[in-house]
Every structure is written in C-alpha cells, then in structure tokens.
Amino acid sequence: MRMFRRIAWAGPAAAAAVTLFAGNALATSSPAEGLVVSTAGLKVRAHASTHSHVVGVLDPWQKVRLSCQTEGAWVEGNDIWYRLHGKPGWVSARYVHNYTRVPWC
Structure with missing residues (x-):
C-alpha cells in the first residue's frame, strides 16, 4: 500500500x-538562422548527400532558415547537413554558418 x-x-x-x-x-x-558562406551558388540537394539530385541553388551570402541537422556525406571534412526550413532540400554545413543552435533531426 x-x-x-x-x-x-x-x-x-x-x-x-x-x-x-x-x-x-x-x-x-x-527555425535556426544561418548564412551561406560560399562564394558561388550553393546547391540544395534532395537528400544529405553530394550524389543526391539538385533541387535548387542558394545565392552567396544569402540568409537561410534551418529546421534541423543530420550526418550525411563528407564535404571537405564536414559530414553535417542542414535541412532548409519551409523549402525542400538539404545543404552542406561546410558552406553555411549557423548563428543559432540547430537541433538534430
């Protein structure tokens, strides 16, 4: 009892x-906030891989909103990828500087 x-x-x-x-x-x-730090257009991929289909391109120094992060294909020593918020697709964290914390997917 x-x-x-x-x-x-x-x-x-x-x-x-x-x-x-x-x-x-x-x-x-x-969503987290970030900035594209690539000097050329940054390819937005359907999945977190450089072998995935390109679904769009972001401009250099463009501000982006990020939903979450996951591990994916290595890009110049970095295997983190960000899912874009409000748009389909993933971008390599190697070319995006996040200003706020990005949660894991």
Missing part, C-alpha cells in the same frame, strides 16, 4: 516535469 502512495504522489510531479519539458521543446522549435 505504501508503494502505491509513492507512485501516486510521484505521478503528478512526473506529469508536471513532462509538461514543462514539452513546453520548452515547443518554445525552441523555431
């Missing part, structure tokens, strides 16, 4: 912690 009371008491506290965590996750879900 005593064990049941502990669980019942911990239940609301755990629920509050989960709610608090979910609230913080929602608050930080806005």
Whole structure:
C-alpha cells in the first residue's frame, strides 16, 4: 500500500516535469538562422548527400532558415547537413554558418 502512495504522489510531479519539458521543446522549435558562406551558388540537394539530385541553388551570402541537422556525406571534412526550413532540400554545413543552435533531426 505504501508503494502505491509513492507512485501516486510521484505521478503528478512526473506529469508536471513532462509538461514543462514539452513546453520548452515547443518554445525552441523555431527555425535556426544561418548564412551561406560560399562564394558561388550553393546547391540544395534532395537528400544529405553530394550524389543526391539538385533541387535548387542558394545565392552567396544569402540568409537561410534551418529546421534541423543530420550526418550525411563528407564535404571537405564536414559530414553535417542542414535541412532548409519551409523549402525542400538539404545543404552542406561546410558552406553555411549557423548563428543559432540547430537541433538534430
């Protein structure tokens, strides 16, 4: 019986912690900001690979919004790729400087 009371008491506290965590996750879900640091147009790929189909091009020094990051094909020593926010496609992090934290996909 005593064990049941502990669980019942911990239940609301755990629920509050989960709610608090979910609230913080929602608050930080806005897209990250970045800047294309390539001197030529940056190819936007369908997947996080240099062998993937090109779906667009970003201009040099263009500001971009980034949804998340993942590991992909190596590009000049960097295997991180960013998913563009609001547009289909991925860009190599080698050519994009992120100004705010980019969450993992």
